[in-house]
Amino acid sequence: MQQLYKKQIIVGISGGIAAYKSADLVRRLQDQGAIVRVVMTSGAQAFITPLTLQALSGFPVHTDLLDTDAEAAMGHIELARWADLVLIAPASANTIARLCHGAADDLLTTLCLATKAPVAISPAMNQAMWHNPNTQANLDTLRQRGTVVIAPGVGSQACGDVGPGRMPDSEVLVDAAIACLSRGSMQGVRVVMTAGPTREAIDPVRYISNHSSGKMGFALAEKLAEAGAHVTLISGPVSLDTPARVDRVNVVSAADMLDAVQQHIDSCDLFIAAAAVADYTPAQVANKKMKKGDDDMSIALVKTTDIVATVAALSNKPFTVGFAAETNDVVAYARGKLQRKGLDMIIANDVSDSRIGFNSDDNAVTVITADAETHIEQLPKRALAAALVEHIAPLFWRTHNP
Numbered sequence: 001m002q003q004l005y006k007k008q009i010i011v012g013i014s015g016g017i018a019a020y021k022s023a024d025l026v027r028r029l030q031d032q033g034a035i036v037r038v039v040m041t042s043g044a045q046a047f048i049t050p051l052t053l054q055a056l057s058g059f060p061v062h063t064d065l066l067d068t069d070a071e072a073a074m075g076h077i078e079l080a081r082w083a084d085l086v087l088i089a090p091a092s093a094n095t096i097a098r099l100c101h102g103a104a105d106d107l108l109t110t111l112c113l114a115t116k117a118p119v120a121i122s123p124a125m126n127q128a129m130w131h132n133p134n135t136q137a138n139l140d141t142l143r144q145r146g147t148v149v150i151a152p153g154v155g156s157q158a159c160g161d162v163g164p165g166r167m168p169d170s171e172v173l174v175d176a177a178i179a180c181l182s183r184g185s186m187q188g189v190r191v192v193m194t195a196g197p198t199r200e201a202i203d204p205v206r207y208i209s210n211h212s213s214g215k216m217g218f219a220l221a222e223k224l225a226e227a228g229a230h231v232t233l234i235s236g237p238v239s240l241d242t243p244a245r246v247d248r249v250n251v252v253s254a255a256d257m258l259d260a261v262q263q264h265i266d267s268c269d270l271f272i273a274a275a276a277v278a279d280y281t282p283a284q285v286a287n288k289k290m291k292k293g294d295d296d297m298s299i300a301l302v303k304t305t306d307i308v309a310t311v312a313a314l315s316n317k318p319f320t321v322g323f324a325a326e327t328n329d330v331v332a333y334a335r336g337k338l339q340r341k342g343l344d345m346i347i348a349n350d351v352s353d354s355r356i357g358f359n360s361d362d363n364a365v366t367v368i369t370a371d372a373e374t375h376i377e378q379l380p381k382r383a384l385a386a387a388l389v390e391h392i393a394p395l396f397w398r399t400h401n402p
C-alpha cells in the first residue's frame with residue numbers, strides 16, 4: 001500500500017552537506033505514491049544541482065522568489081496552496097532561524113509563511129551548532145507553533161565531529177511525512193499510560209512514595225490526545241488537572257496501578273509507563289496507627305510486580321514504552337532496562353539534576369531503542385512531550401502498519 005498516494009509534497013532543501021541525501025528522499029517519497037516538487041535555497045544549490053532534483057522529481061525546481069517565469073507558472077502562493085506537506089530536509093541552522101523569525105526573504109521561507117499545510121523540518125548541522133542555545137530556542141519556538149521537528153541522528157559528521165545533527169535516513173523522513181499527513185500523527189491509536197507516583201501504605205497515616213509530580217506523564221497524555229490518540233491515563237496521587245480528551249483512572253498503590261493496567265490493556269495499541277512505581281511495598285500494612293516506641297524500628301518490604309515488564313510479556317503485547325529514572329550511567333542503565341523488561345523503547349532521564357526529571361517543569365531525555373539513541377535537550381515538559389510524540393509516532397506505525 002502506498003501510504004502517500006497522490007499526496008503533494010514540497011521538499012525544501014537548504015544549504016548543508018546532507019543536501020545530497022535529499023535526492024534519495026525525493027525517490028523514496030515517490031515510492032510511496034507522493035507527487036514531489038522541490039524548492040531549493042541558494043545555499044542548497046552549492047551542494048547539489050537543481051538539474052539533479054528536476055530529473056528525479058519530474059518537475060522544474062523552484063529557486064527564486066522573484067523569478068518572473070516562476071511567478072507566471074508556480075509562484076510562492078500557488079506552491080503554498082498546492083502543498084499537502086512542506087518537508088524541509090535538510091533544514092540548516094540558518095533556515096531554522098529564519099523560519100523561527102518569520103523571514104520572507106527567499107522562496108522557501110516565504111512559502112512556509114503562506115502555506116496552511118503542515119511544515120516538517122529535518123535539522124542537519126554540526127553538533128556544536130545543534131547544541132547552541134540559539135538553535136534549541138528556535139526549534140522550541142517552532143515546535144510550539146506547530147512545526148514538526150524530526151530529531152536528527154547521532155554519529156560521526158562530515159566535519160569530523162561526533163554527535164547529534166545528522167539528517168536521518170530517507171525511510172525515517174518518509175515515516176515522518178506519513179505521520180504528518182495522517183490527520184494527527186497518532187490518529188485513532190488507543191493508548192494506555194501510567195503517570196505520577198504510587199503510595200505504599202505502612203499504616204493508616206503513613207506511606208512510602210517518591211517525588212514524581214505526574215507532570216511528564218500528563219504532558220505526554222495531552223500531546224498524544226492532541227495528535228488524535230484515545231488516551232487512558234492511569235495516575236497515582238497527583239494534583240494536576242486531567243488534560244482535554246483524556247480518560248483518567250486514579251489509583252494509589254503499585255498493586256492498584258497493576259490492576260487498572262490489566263483492566264485496560266487488552267484494547268490498547270500503545271502502552272507507556274511514565275509512572276514512578278514503587279519497587280517495594282511493606283510486607284504488611286498495620287490497620288491501626290503504629291505507636292512510637294523507645295527502640296528503632298524496621299519495616300519488612302516485598303517487591304512489587306513490574307507493571308511494564310508484565311505488559312511487555314503479553315503474547316499480544318502493545319508497542320511498549322518505558323521511562324528510566326537514573327542518577328548515573330543513565331543511558332547504560334536504561335538500555336539494560338530496555339532489554340530486561342522486553343520494551344520497544346525506553347525514555348531515559350537523569351533524576352539527579354534538579355532542573356529536570358522529578359517535579360521540575362523541564363526535562364531532558366535520551367530516547368533509546370534496540371538500534372538507536374536520540375538525545376532531546378532540556379525543554380519544558382509539554383514541548384518535550386510534543387517532541388516525544390513525533391519520535392514515537394513513526395516507530396509505532398512501522399510496527400502497526402494499517
Ligand code: PMT
Pocket residue numbers: 194196197211212213214215216217254273274275276277278279304305306307308309321322323324325326337349351357358359360
Ligand atoms: O512525574 P514527574 O515529576 O514529571 O517526573 C517524571 C519522571 C522522572 C517520574 C518520569 O520521567 C520517569 O522517569 N518515570 C519513570 C520513573 C521510574 O520509576 O523509573 P524506573 O527506572 O525505576 O522504572 C523503569 C520503568 O519500569 C518505568 O517505566 C516504570 O514505570 C516501570 N515500572 C517500575 C517498577 C514497577 N513495579 N513497575 C513498573 O512498571
